[in-house]
Amino acid sequence: MWEIENLGICDSEKSESDKQVIERFEKNLKFVDNRYETGLLWKRDPGDLSDNFDLARRQFNKVRKELKNDTFVKEQLMEVIKYQKEHNIIQECDENEKGYFMPFQAMVRKDKLSTQVRMVFNCSSCAKGNVSLNDCLDQGPNLNPSVLDIILGFPKFKIGFCGDIEKAFLVIGIAEDDKKYLKFLWYPDDDSEEFKIMQMNRIVFGCNCSPFLLSATIKYHIGKYSETNKSCFEMLNGSLYADDFCHGADDVESAFNLSSDAVSILSDASFNLRKLHTNSKQLQDLWIQNSLCEENSFEKDNKLKVLGLVWNQEEDMLRVDVTSLLESFKFLENTKRSVLSTAAKVFDPVGFLSPFVVRIKRLMQEIWERGLDWDSKLPEDLESKWKKWCAEIEVLGEMKIERCYFSRVVGKMDSVEVHIFSDASIVAYGAVAYFRYVNLRGEVGTSFVMSKSRISPLKKLSLPRLELMGALIAARLWKYLSKVFCGLVDLVRQSAVSLLGTL
Numbered sequence: 001m002w003e004i005e006n007l008g009i010c011d012s013e014k015s016e017s018d019k020q021v022i023e024r025f026e027k028n029l030k031f032v033d034n035r036y037e038t039g040l041l042w043k044r045d046p047g048d049l050s051d052n053f054d055l056a057r058r059q060f061n062k063v064r065k066e067l068k069n070d071t072f073v074k075e076q077l078m079e080v081i082k083y084q085k086e087h088n089i090i091q092e093c094d095e096n097e098k099g100y101f102m103p104f105q106a107m108v109r110k111d112k113l114s115t116q117v118r119m120v121f122n123c124s125s126c127a128k129g130n131v132s133l134n135d136c137l138d139q140g141p142n143l144n145p146s147v148l149d150i151i152l153g154f155p156k157f158k159i160g161f162c163g164d165i166e167k168a169f170l171v172i173g174i175a176e177d178d179k180k181y182l183k184f185l186w187y188p189d190d191d192s193e194e195f196k197i198m199q200m201n202r203i204v205f206g207c208n209c210s211p212f213l214l215s216a217t218i219k220y221h222i223g224k225y226s227e228t229n230k231s232c233f234e235m236l237n238g239s240l241y242a243d244d245f246c247h248g249a250d251d252v253e254s255a256f257n258l259s260s261d262a263v264s265i266l267s268d269a270s271f272n273l274r275k276l277h278t279n280s281k282q283l284q285d286l287w288i289q290n291s292l293c294e295e296n297s298f299e300k301d302n303k304l305k306v307l308g309l310v311w312n313q314e315e316d317m318l319r320v321d322v323t324s325l326l327e328s329f330k331f332l333e334n335t336k337r338s339v340l341s342t343a344a345k346v347f348d349p350v351g352f353l354s355p356f357v358v359r360i361k362r363l364m365q366e367i368w369e370r371g372l373d374w375d376s377k378l379p380e381d382l383e384s385k386w387k388k389w390c391a392e393i394e395v396l397g398e399m400k401i402e403r404c405y406f407s408r409v410v411g412k413m414d415s416v417e418v419h420i421f422s423d424a425s426i427v428a429y430g431a432v433a434y435f436r437y438v439n440l441r442g443e444v445g446t447s448f449v450m451s452k453s454r455i456s457p458l459k460k461l462s463l464p465r466l467e468l469m470g471a472l473i474a475a476r477l478w479k480y481l482s483k484v485f486c487g488l489v490d491l492v493r494q495s496a497v498s499l500l501g502t503l
Contacts, residue, residue, distance in 0.1 A: 056101030099180030140212025157248025
């Protein structure tokens, strides 16, 4: 929650060792059989790993017992294993070779239309006093662009489009010497054996360096097109977050060229960019005609997720997804632990819900001020505020905002300005940014861009001091937005100059 709150107003810092990690990765990267292959990102000798076979067997037997009572999940897992064996993603391996065994759990996503059950491996498993696989691996730097950069960039375009890379982790091969550290136990082919030993040939869910290996591999691959197809390279480099992708264009031809080039570039390394969606019926039809999209999902998919937000393509509207919040209410309690747990589920990096979220921040502060224990019941006055806040969440799921910043006037923009306002009270302070745009006919429109809020510190400050803190947030927003929308907007003049003095 706190990392999301800092997006756009705090500079991210990079480790000094990031460059060496990337250089080490690229040195070990190979291109074999139309896909990339890499080693694990070791930071200590894999010989430090102790034999964890007995622990893995106990945990496998526990999972096996659970699956006896859940035939649906078991059958789905069987299908996953069958598919992965057929595509050389996994294979049976030597029982006697020293390595590491990864216990696994079945992760079920019942809201998904595609893969409903996924195997997630526990690479942090080890006996007490020993080291796990994750202990021996370097996590690597985060190479993804800022999720806020992508979300704010998405509404710049009249036509938006998005997609994802199919089974992205399972595309990248693992070096032969490292496969023995990715073993797991599975059901035998018959009842004569207790289990059989399998090993992964691709990077896995649960290994702490896997997100880096995926991002670094994709960055390396698309970098080869930085000169031959600069526009598509820049789009993928700035709009691909892990395996999710969203961008746009201002006309159908440009949107089709960019999206089809992206599919082609990624397919050169066996990455399948699929599930393409857009708010443009014309673009959707072009995809279908060119076999980039299997079916017309324009009409039916009005609950499409784009980087945590719900996108209604037909209406071209965005809203915050409150599903996980509503689900958590089944186990809701009136305790400090429950309040913090629920607040952490709010994903709103742009600040659509700032006026609502600031209330739960204030409630958390009041709970802290009173020194309440984690599981003690809230006092009556705080419980009343807590229940009132929870009762309003369902309404938030119905709140919509136009995806495109410039949808309220027609035609090319003559000028676009960013206007930033800040204010403070004794309870909270913050800032909000809007676009004001004018087309060539002189028609004016406005749109919300983003907002940030903060609770006043426990140490009481004067209102003028709090207003200065609000102005500081506004200045940081100004600095951030001037980079995100460089070349698009005329930033506010006199007020911006005065705000910069607070940096």
